[in-house]
Amino acid sequence: MNLFLFLPRKTSQWLVFLVSIIASVGVTFFLIAFICSFSQMSVMFRLADDWHLSETLVYSTDNMFSLSEEEKLAEHDRILSTDGVLDVDNVSFYDFEFPSINATGDIYVHFINYSDSLLKDIRYVLIEGSYPSKDQKNQILLPAYYMKFYSVGDTLRGYDDTFHEPGPIVTKSKPITVTVAGFFAEQPTLDPWSGGVLIDIFSRHISYYYDTVMTPGIVFSMCDEDGGVLPSKHTDMFLIRTNGSVPPGQVKENLSTVVESPALLHTGNELIEDYIDSNKMEIGETISLGITAVILAFSILISSTLLELVYRRKEMATLYLCGAPWSKCLWTVLATYILPFVIGFPIGLLIFAKSAEWHLFYNLQPKLEASDVLVTLGLQVLFLALAILPFRFSAKFKTPYELFRKD
C-alpha cells in the first residue's frame, strides 16, 4: 500500500538512487567473487580433510623413475612393512577412448583407479547413481559433464590409450568394458596448473578450467575382459596411511631408507603447505576481493543507507505525525531504499557470471553456485541490518517528535 511512498522524485534523489544501484552492483560483484574464490580455494583443504591427509604420506612416482612391475611390488611391500604404516593404496591413471554415442567424435576419459581400501574414505558428491561396492568391478563414476553423452547403466567398450615412454606412441591394449554407475558433481578449483603437488594429485578429478574439462572418471577396481586386473602404470602413486603410533614426520624418515626416491615422498602437511605456497597469488586475490567487498559495503552501501535514513528523518517524523508507528515510518523509507538492492543484486551476479568470458580474474573461475549466491544475499542483508541497527538504536534516544520542537 504505502511501500513506495518515497520513490525518488527530485533529481538529487534520483542521483542517490542511481549511486545506490551502482554500489549494490559493486558490492554484489565483489562479494560473490570473494565467496566463489574462497569456495574454490578451500576445495583442496576440504578434500585434504576428507582424505585425512595430515595422517597420510604420498609417494608419487614419476616418469623419470619408471620401475618394473616387480620392482614396484617389492617397493610396495617394503613400505607396508615399515614401522608406523597402516596400509598402502595404489592409485593408477588410465586414459580410455570411448566411441561417442551422438556422433560428436570419440570421447576420451581419463580414469583414476583406486584400490579398494580407499573406497571407504573417498566420497565425492554424486548427482545421479550410486557408489559401487568394492566387489563390483569396472563400475565407473563420471563427472557431470558426461551426462549429456551417457546415462547410468550404460555399458562402454573402450581402449586403454596410455602413452608409453619414451615418445608419444599410442598402443591400443586389450579392450575394457565398463558400466556407468553414477555421475559426481564437479567442483571448480582455482587455476589447477598453479597448485603445486597437492592440487596436481587431487584436483585431477574435481576440476575444470574454463571450457576445458579436466575431470577424469573414477573407478575402484579395473579389470580387462578376461578378468585380469589391469597392470599398474608408471604414473602410479602410493597413498600411505599411518597407524597413529608414530608421527607422520617420523614415518617419512623411516620410509626414506625404503623407497627408491625419497625426494618424491611427502607428508600430507607438506603437501598442504606446498599448496598454500603455490597459491599465494590466488589467496592474495581472494583476500583482495573480500577486502574490496567489505570496504565498498561499508563506505558506500552502509553510509548511503544511513545518509538516506538521516536525510529522510524529517519526512519519517511527518509520517509519524500523520499516524504511523515509528517502525512503520522506518520501513516505509527502507522499502524504497531496498529497491536499489533488488535491482543491483541480479545485475552484480550477471556481471560476475559474464566475467568468465571476459577473463577479468587472474585465477578465479567465475561460476554461479546457488550456495554462493545465497551466502552473498545473506551478507548483503547483514550489511543492511548493520546500517539500520545504529539508526534504530539512536531512534530510541531521540524521538521523532523532537524534530518539531522549536525550543
Place this chain on the structure above:
Amino acid sequence: MEHIVLAKDLKKTYRPQHQAPVEALRGVTLNVEAGEMIAITGVSGSGKSTLLHIIGLLDQQTAGSVSLLDTDPSKLSDSKRAKLRNREIGFVLQDFALIPYWTAYRNVEVPLIFAGKKRKERRERIEKLLQEFGISELAMRRVSQMSGGQRQRVAIARALANDPPLLLADEPTGALDFRTKEEIMGIFRELHGQGKTILIVTHDPQIAAMADRILMIRDGVIVDA
C-alpha cells in the same frame, strides 16, 4: 460535557547529553472539554509545545497521567498509540510539517493511507477538503511551489483528513504574513464553530483572543487560566 483531554499533574524532564536535566513541565493539570477552543500561551521554553506533544501522543510524560477520549495512552503499544493519533488527532504546525516535494493531494492522502481507507474513498475525501479550503486547483502542485498560506491550508486539510475530534495547533500562523494569518484564523474560527475541539499554542494575543479559554504557562506550570 464530554472530556476530550484529562491531564493530571503532568511532568516532563529532558535529559540532554552532557547537560543538566531540563524540567519542561512541572505538574500541569488540564481538562479540555469537547468543542472547546483553548489557547496556550507563554514565552519560549515555557513548556507549551511539550504539553501539546504529550497530549498529541508524540511524546510521553515523565510523571502524571493523560486521558485522551477516555483512553489511557500510556497503556497502549506504539502502533495503537499511532492509530489513536491517526484517527482522533490532527496537527497543524508552524513549519507545516509537509513533505515539500510531494503534491498537496499526496500530502493530504497520507493520514488516509495509514487509516486504511480505500483509494476511491481517499480521493473523495481529499477533493472535498481541498475544495473546502479553496486549494482544489493546487491539488497536483508540489508543496514546495506554494506560498506559506497555501501550505498551511494543505496542512489543515491533512489534519482534518480523518475528521478527528481534536485539533492541535502549534503556532499555526507563526510563519505567515498578516493577511494570510487572518485567513487561517478564519478557518480555525470556522472549525471551532463546527464543534471541533482545538488547542492552539500561540504567542499571538489576537489568536489567543479567539479562544474560549487562555492558559498561560511559565516555567512548566500553568500560572493563569
